[in-house]
Amino acid sequence: MESKTARLIINIYLGIFLVYLFAPLFVMIAAAFNDSRFPTVMPWKAFTLRWFSDLWADDRLWGLGDEDGRLGAVANSVLVGLAVVVIAVPVGTLAALLLDNLRGRVRSFLYALMVAPLLVPGIIIGISTLIFWTRLGVSSGLHLSTVGQCSFICSYVMLMVLARLQRLDRSLEEAALDLGASHAQALRLIVLPYLRPSLLTAAVLSFFQSFENFNTTLFTRGGASTVTIFIASHIRTGVTPEINALGLVLISITVIAAVVYSVRRRTAAATAA
Amino acid sequence: MKQLLTRYGATLTGAMIVATFVWLVGMVILPYLVMVDFSFRPNLLPVDIGTDKDHYTADNYATLFRNQIHFLVFLRTLWGSALATLLCLCVAYPVAYFLAMIATPGQAATFLLLLVIPFWINEILRTFAWFIILAYNGPLNGVLRIIGVISSPIRWISGSGAVIAGMVYAYTVFMVFPVYNAILSLDRNQVEAARDLGAPLWRIHWRVVIPHAKPGITVGCILVFTAAAGSYIVPSILAAPGTRWFTEIIYQWFYEGQNWQQGSAYAFLLLILCLAFVLAMMRIFRVGLADIAR
Numbered sequence: 001m002e003s004k005t006a007r008l009i010i011n012i013y014l015g016i017f018l019v020y021l022f023a024p025l026f027v028m029i030a031a032a033f034n035d036s037r038f039p040t041v042m043p044w045k046a047f048t049l050r051w052f053s054d055l056w057a058d059d060r061l062w063g064l065g066d067e068d069g070r071l072g073a074v075a076n077s078v079l080v081g082l083a084v085v086v087i088a089v090p091v092g093t094l095a096a097l098l099l100d101n102l103r104g105r106v107r108s109f110l111y112a113l114m115v116a117p118l119l120v121p122g123i124i125i126g127i128s129t130l131i132f133w134t135r136l137g138v139s140s141g142l143h144l145s146t147v148g149q150c151s152f153i154c155s156y157v158m159l160m161v162l163a164r165l166q167r168l169d170r171s172l173e174e175a176a177l178d179l180g181a182s183h184a185q186a187l188r189l190i191v192l193p194y195l196r197p198s199l200l201t202a203a204v205l206s207f208f209q210s211f212e213n214f215n216t217t218l219f220t221r222g223g224a225s226t227v228t229i230f231i232a233s234h235i236r237t238g239v240t241p242e243i244n245a246l247g248l249v250l251i252s253i254t255v256i257a258a259v260v261y262s263v264r265r266r267t268a269a270a271t272a273a
Numbered sequence: 274m275k276q277l278l279t280r281y282g283a284t285l286t287g288a289m290i291v292a293t294f295v296w297l298v299g300m301v302i303l304p305y306l307v308m309v310d311f312s313f314r315p316n317l318l319p320v321d322i323g324t325d326k327d328h329y330t331a332d333n334y335a336t337l338f339r340n341q342i343h344f345l346v347f348l349r350t351l352w353g354s355a356l357a358t359l360l361c362l363c364v365a366y367p368v369a370y371f372l373a374m375i376a377t378p379g380q381a382a383t384f385l386l387l388l389v390i391p392f393w394i395n396e397i398l399r400t401f402a403w404f405i406i407l408a409y410n411g412p413l414n415g416v417l418r419i420i421g422v423i424s425s426p427i428r429w430i431s432g433s434g435a436v437i438a439g440m441v442y443a444y445t446v447f448m449v450f451p452v453y454n455a456i457l458s459l460d461r462n463q464v465e466a467a468r469d470l471g472a473p474l475w476r477i478h479w480r481v482v483i484p485h486a487k488p489g490i491t492v493g494c495i496l497v498f499t500a501a502a503g504s505y506i507v508p509s510i511l512a513a514p515g516t517r518w519f520t521e522i523i524y525q526w527f528y529e530g531q532n533w534q535q536g537s538a539y540a541f542l543l544l545i546l547c548l549a550f551v552l553a554m555m556r557i558f559r560v561g562l563a564d565i566a567r
Contacts, residue, residue, distance in 0.1 A: 006474065010375065013367055021391055024402035024442065027412060031405055039405055042415035094292035097285075101277045113297050119495065119551060120544065121503020123520055127540045128304035131311050131533065151300035173280065183282030212395050214506055219527065231397050235404070235510055247398045254393045262386050 025251060032244035039241040051241040055249075058242065061230060073230040076142055077211050080226065083146045084153055084210040085203050091150070092157025093199065097191075099158070100165045115159070117152035122215025125151055130219050144220035149210050156209065157202040164198040197268075208257075312537035333538030343522055343539075350519040351546060353433050354501035357440040361497045362490065364441060365448035369489075370482065372449075373456035374464065385453075392446040400510045403439045404430075407511070435511040436518070440501045447500060448493035455489025456482060491558040499547045519543055 031039040035048035055061070063072030071079070099110060117125065129148035130140055138144070168191070176186045192199075214228040221229060227246075234243050277286045313329045321327065337343050372381045391399065406413050407429035414426035429435055459482060467477045483490070501507075508518035523543065526536030555561070 010367060010371055014371060017364070017368055018387065020442070021387070024399065024406060025391065025394070027406055028398065028402040038408075040408060040411055041405070042410075042412045091292045091296050094289045095296060097281070098277070098289040098293050101280060110293070110297075113301070117301055119499055119547070121499055121520075121547060123503055123505055123523065124308075124540050124544050125304075127523070127527070127537065128308040129300075131537060132304035132307045135307060135311070147300060151296070151304075154296050154300075170280075177280075183280075183285055187281065187285060208393065212393075214395075214397060215503065218505065218524070228395060228397055231395070231401070232506060232509075235397070235401055239401075243401065247401070250398065251394055255390055258386060258390050258393060262382075266382075 028244055029248050029251065032241050032248050034241065037240065039239060039244050051245040054240070054242045055245040060225065061227075061246070070224070073225045073227045076224055077226040077228075080142050080146050080149070080217075081207040081210040084149050085206045087146070088150045088153040088157050088206050089199060089203050092154040092202065093161050093195070095154065096158045096161035096165055099162060114155055116155075118155050120152070122152075122213065123219060126216040126219030129216070140220055140222035142221060142224045142226070144222075145213075145217045145224075145226070146210075148216040148220050149213050152216075153206045153209050157206060160198050160202045160205075161195060164195055168194055204257075308537050309541055311534055312541050314534050316532045316534045333535045334542070336535060337539065337542060346517050346522055347519050347542070347546075349433060349516070350502055350543075353437055353440075353518075354498050357437050357444065357501045358494050358497045360437070360441045361445050361448040362452075362494065364445050365452055365493065369449050369452035369456055369486075370478075372453050373459070374461065374482075388446055388449060396443050396504075397506050397510075399443050400439050400507050403435070403442060404510050407435050407438075430511060431513045433508075433512060433516050435513075436508045436516075439507045439511045440497075440504065443504075443507060444497045444500050447496040451489040451492035451496070452486055453489070455486040459485045487558045488560045491554050491560045494554055495551050498550050502543065502547055502550075 027041055028039075030041045032051055033047055033049070034041060034044055035046040035050070036043075059066070059072060061073050062075075063070070064075055065071055095114060099107060099114070102110065126145075126148050129144055129151070133144050133147070134140065172194075173186050173190050176190050177183070181189065212228065213226075214232060217226055217229060218232075225233075227250075231243055231246065234240075277289070281289070312333055313331065315326065315328075315330055315332065317326055337347060372384055376384060405411055408414075409426055409428055409430075413429065414423070417423045418426070463481050463485075464477055467481050472480070503520060504518070505520040505524065508516075508521060512518065519539070520543070523536050523539045526532050526539060530536070
């Protein structure tokens with residue numbers, strides 16, 4: 001259908017695009033193995049694994065509570081992530097259930113309000129959360145980061161759950177209620193099992209979103225550190241390839257997660273077909 | 274409302290309303306209102322709070338127009354974000370078109386997975402990769418010298434060039450997905466018909482594909498622009514000293530100037546900038562909010 005030259009041009013373009021997409025990641029990974037104080041790949045000094053042992057020995061990252069009870073960045077990020085999942089998944093789901101049963105103006109208005117946080121820059125979410133709670137007498141810290149992150153992660157959950165809810169066959173619920181099930185039973189036995197895949201995806205994505213968050217956390221964290229804060233402050237004040245080693249670890253987790261997710265989705269699609 | 278009660282009963286309906294209320298009012302509306310209220314107050318010593326000095330004022334907003342450097346940074350942020358958005362569109366459009374119209378389903382699935390991987394990797398790490406590549410003694414200058422394009426290294430990280438390059442890299446995926454989704458629903462026969470009638474390639478895109486992809490392009494532009502204007506990490510890593518981004522000035526008001534009122538005013542101005550962009554795009558391309566959150 002396309003002419004041969006057009007086809008060739010687009011193939012070349014896609015090739016360049018893929019290189020553009022992945023070359024930076026490879027450069028960063030390669031620099032993790034270079035024995036140079038400043039992270040780079042040229043000049044290549046020598047192969048080393050010392051940045052990984054530095055990374056492994058870094059208490060600011062892995063610490064599980066120093067004498068003041070302060071946690072390392074990883075523990076903080078995981079705790080905030082779990083708290084966000086625990087709050088955002090139920091709230092987003094309830095909001096989606098509510099929206100699914102509304103029509104007309106009320107629905108459009110609520111929908112706009114629920115989606116709006118996704119279009120607001122993260123630092124403004126952080127600042128408004130910080131000021132609101134400080135004026136109520138709550139000082140900054142990771143509890144505020146959790147609340148700030150939830151305000152927009154709820155929106156993601158709501159959208160994911162709503163998309164699936166709209167395909168739910170309502171006669172199933174009606175049948176359950178007609179046959180004497182209580183509302184709680186209908187929810188537990190019909191609606192929630194139907195929503196399960198969406199809820200699982202929403203939980204995983206909420207955790208990732210929280211773990212990756214920088215802008216909202218920056219303003220609300222108080223003195224606490226998370227993984228993203230740790231990386232950013234490390235880059236700005238005397239960066240070493242330890243960050244590249246950490247980058248490799250995070251990239252590996254991401255790639256594994258992405259592959260597992262797509263394989264699972266394909267098998268799910270294959271069994272459904 | 275009646276439907277809710279018959280379908281879920283009073284307890285569950287109550288829980289839905291309470292949860293939604295706590296989220297939207299307690300976590301979204303009230304914090305913004307308090308921030309805006311705060312931005313119209315003077316920065317006072319604790320002893321002066323509640324005295325006659327404590328009254329509403331637009332002074333914090335006037336600062337932006339009094340301070341030439343801050344105003345310049347504001348304009349740079351506006352202009353730089355718009356440029357990054359345009360570049361993202363140019364980079365992403367051919368990819369989206371290929372994925373939606375040319376690739377086989379298998380190819381498209383693999384390609385989308387490849388796109389998702391950098392998207393899931395932290396923005397800080399992606400920016401840091403460019404920091405390494407563009408360094409004065411870094412690989413880009415090294416490669417260019419080896420192949421003889423340049424004789425002495427170029428200082429890439431100067432001015433805002435590197436910031437925009439980093440943003441284009443970080444946010445291109447925000448553009449690919451919505452544009453891809455929009456083109457996907459275009460009937461291939463329309464493209465065929467245009468071609469059979471002798472339309473040249475550019476005209477097929479200009480008159481058939483792009484008009485159809487308008488909602489997707491709008492969404493992509495909104496996502497990229499707000500991400501770029503609100504980005505703190507990309508400019509803080511890739512900008513030369515002296516070329517700051519508006520978010521960095523906001524941060525300074527909070528943590529170096531200790532003037533939160535002033536910082537809130539600047540944050541609200543940034544929000545207005547983003548909102549103005551969103552509304553302008555929706556107006557220009559005649560797209561509604563329901564198309565955006567798809």
